[in-house]
Amino acid sequence: MIAALTELLLFQLLGEVVARGLGLPVPGPVLGMLFLFLTLALRGGPGQELQATSQNLLQHLSLLFVPAGTGIMIHLHRVADEWLPLLLSLAISTVATLVVTALVMKLCMRGEAASGNAPGDAS
Amino acid sequence: MTPQFDEIWVYLSASPLLGLTITLLAYQAAFWLYRRSGMNPLANPVLIAVTILVLLLTLTATSYETYFSGAQFVHFLLGPATVALAIPLYTQFSRVRALLLPVVAGLVAGSLTAALSAIAVARLFGASLPTQLSLAPKSVTTPIAMGIAERIGGIPSLTAVLVIVTGILGAVGARWIFDAMKLRDPAIRGFAIGVASHGIGTARAFQVSEQAGAFAALAMGLNGALTALLLPLLVGWMH
Numbered sequence: 001m002i003a004a005l006t007e008l009l010l011f012q013l014l015g016e017v018v019a020r021g022l023g024l025p026v027p028g029p030v031l032g033m034l035f036l037f038l039t040l041a042l043r044g045g046p047g048q049e050l051q052a053t054s055q056n057l058l059q060h061l062s063l064l065f066v067p068a069g070t071g072i073m074i075h076l077h078r079v080a081d082e083w084l085p086l087l088l089s090l091a092i093s094t095v096a097t098l099v100v101t102a103l104v105m106k107l108c109m110r111g112e113a114a115s116g117n118a119p120g121d122a123s
Numbered sequence: 124m125t126p127q128f129d130e131i132w133v134y135l136s137a138s139p140l141l142g143l144t145i146t147l148l149a150y151q152a153a154f155w156l157y158r159r160s161g162m163n164p165l166a167n168p169v170l171i172a173v174t175i176l177v178l179l180l181t182l183t184a185t186s187y188e189t190y191f192s193g194a195q196f197v198h199f200l201l202g203p204a205t206v207a208l209a210i211p212l213y214t215q216f217s218r219v220r221a222l223l224l225p226v227v228a229g230l231v232a233g234s235l236t237a238a239l240s241a242i243a244v245a246r247l248f249g250a251s252l253p254t255q256l257s258l259a260p261k262s263v264t265t266p267i268a269m270g271i272a273e274r275i276g277g278i279p280s281l282t283a284v285l286v287i288v289t290g291i292l293g294a295v296g297a298r299w300i301f302d303a304m305k306l307r308d309p310a311i312r313g314f315a316i317g318v319a320s321h322g323i324g325t326a327r328a329f330q331v332s333e334q335a336g337a338f339a340a341l342a343m344g345l346n347g348a349l350t351a352l353l354l355p356l357l358v359g360w361m362h
Contacts, residue, residue, distance in 0.1 A: 008203040015206070026348045027266045029205035033344055036209035046210050054207035057200065058336070061326035062169045063150045064201045067194035068265050069173040069287035070146075071280060073180060074187050078254070078281060085248035089258050090285065093241040094292045097262060097319035098300050101233030101342075105311045108225035 004053035011036045136185060142193020149175040162330060164295045169287065169323055201265070201322075208325070208340035215337035222310060229311075230342065233318035234349045237262035238357065256358065257281045260350055261289045264321040267347040275358040286321065293320025294327035309335040317342025 015032030018024070024031070040046055046054070072079065079086060135141045153171035160166040180190055191198075212219070219226065241258040250258070257277035260268040265286050272282035297316045306312060313335030316324035321343045329336030 008206045011206045012202045026351055029202045030344050030347055032206040033209045036206055037212055040209060040213040051210060054210045057204045057207050058329055061204055061322060064197060064204055065169050065287055065323055066146055066150055066172045067191060067198040068283050069169055070176045071187060072284045073177045075281050075284050082250050082254055085245045085250035088248055089241050089245040090289055090292055092244045093237060094289055094319050095300060096240045097233050097237040098297055098315050100236040101229045101315040101318045102306055102311050104232040105225040105229035105314060108228045112224060
């Protein structure tokens with residue numbers, strides 16, 4: 001577990017260094033994810049330890065958002081003043097994003113299937 | 124209570140131990156409820172844990188800064204967890220590659236819809252400009268969204284909260300929306316939830332299936348990068 005955690009942190013560090021060094025707008029951890037992905041592709045998959053540690057970490061991904069979410073308490077005033085536009089904007093925009101993304105993907109998949117390029121129902 | 128209790132409380136309330144412990148306790152209580160409800164999306168564990176913590180901190184008159192000095196250790200793990208998303212992505216990559224065109228088209232359409240519709244609705248209902256700009260990156264994962272908000276003139280810490288609320292809304296609502304659309308493909312469901320509601324949506328997707336989770340993780344990473352590039356340009360044009 002320690003070796004796997006070290007590996008994840010090293011990739012995050014590499015991501016931070018590259019993002020800051022090149023002035024990229026993408027945060028370090030996202031670049032770190034990309035670098036680890038490329039490494040896995042070269043190496044032909046993650047080892048057992050890395051697999052198990054990541055699974056543990058990702059199983060409780062929601063826990064990691066709790067501290068930032070609790071920050072709502074310092075914005076209660078603004079939220080109370082503008083609750084209607086905030087709520088409507090978040091709700092309508094989230095639903096619209098889900099529907100638009102899913103519809104566009106579905107249409108594209110149908111287009112591909114029609115042109116004889118079906119991706120098939122893998123897994 | 125004995126006078127000693129006051130002294131213990133003074134010590135504990137200033138140490139990071141308490142903030143960290145109550146975060147884990149609140150989450151475990153929330154997760155237990157979520158399990159008990161049969162993983163009903165309405166019983167979202169982030170929503171319940173945050174509610175418990177806000178009530179607890181308000182009742183004990185503890186400041187968010189004090190709380191966060193302990194909770195930051197949990198917050199910190201977001202970084203390595205983001206890196207770890209590479210593994211499910213790798214496992215599911217053959218399916219991702221087969222769906223390249225739908226993935227790219229869905230990403231661009233969804234990313235633009237998320238940012239523009241949030242600004243448009245907020246403007247329509249009279250939100251202030253800083254609020255509108257804080258809303259714009261709300262579908263992007265927290266660290267990226269805060270960076271974008273800062274660049275375009277929003278309030279980063281408000282954005283962090285709006286991001287979490289968006290994540291919860293998506294995680295709670297997606298199932299009904301997709302069922303109503305008669306949409307079953309876990310790749311599409313996962314990808315759309317990742318574009319709309321980033322890591323919290325991804326966490327929910329992983330609880331449903333690994334394939335949905337991998338597509339959600341992919342969508343979260345891609346949407347973060349795309350929004351970080353596009354939004355500063357879009358806001359520049361609007362001014």
